[in-house]
Amino acid sequence: MVGRADNTYDSRPVSDPRQLRILEVRYDTIRAEALTTKESSVFIEQVLGRHDRLIQEQLQQQRENGNDxxxxxxxxxxxxxxxxxxxxxxxxxxxxxxxxxxxxxxx
Missing domain, CATH: 2.20.25 (N-terminal domain of TfIIb)
Structure with missing residues (x-):
């Protein structure tokens, strides 16, 4: 079996069974803590909603202060x-x- 170890700078093949097992355990750990697709969608919508509300509040405050x-x-x-x-x-x-x-x- 061959896997790939990727990072910001490069990607390299990994064939050592011990290294593959380490990568598998790390991946499983990260995946177990990750949000589901549905949770990710809800989170993104919440963040964008907050961002949009913040922008609207800032625009309203600027209008009230005469700074359109x-x-x-x-x-x-x-x-x-x-x-x-x-x-x-x-x-x-x-x-x-x-x-x-x-x-x-x-x-």
């Missing part, structure tokens, strides 16, 4: 809107496009 924000970030997209027409249309662009547009002026 013109953009907001989500994990996969940057949403850009007209601060004078916050309920109007918006653009959704990938983070790399937004970063190229604004350059080092942010963060």
């Amino acid at each position: 924000c013109v953009g907001r970030e989500t994990p996969a997209t940057i949403h850009i809107r007209d601060s004078k027409r916050p309920d109007g249309a918006h653009l959704a662009v990938p983070p790399a496009v937004w970063t190229a547009f604004v350059g080092p002026r942010t963060r």
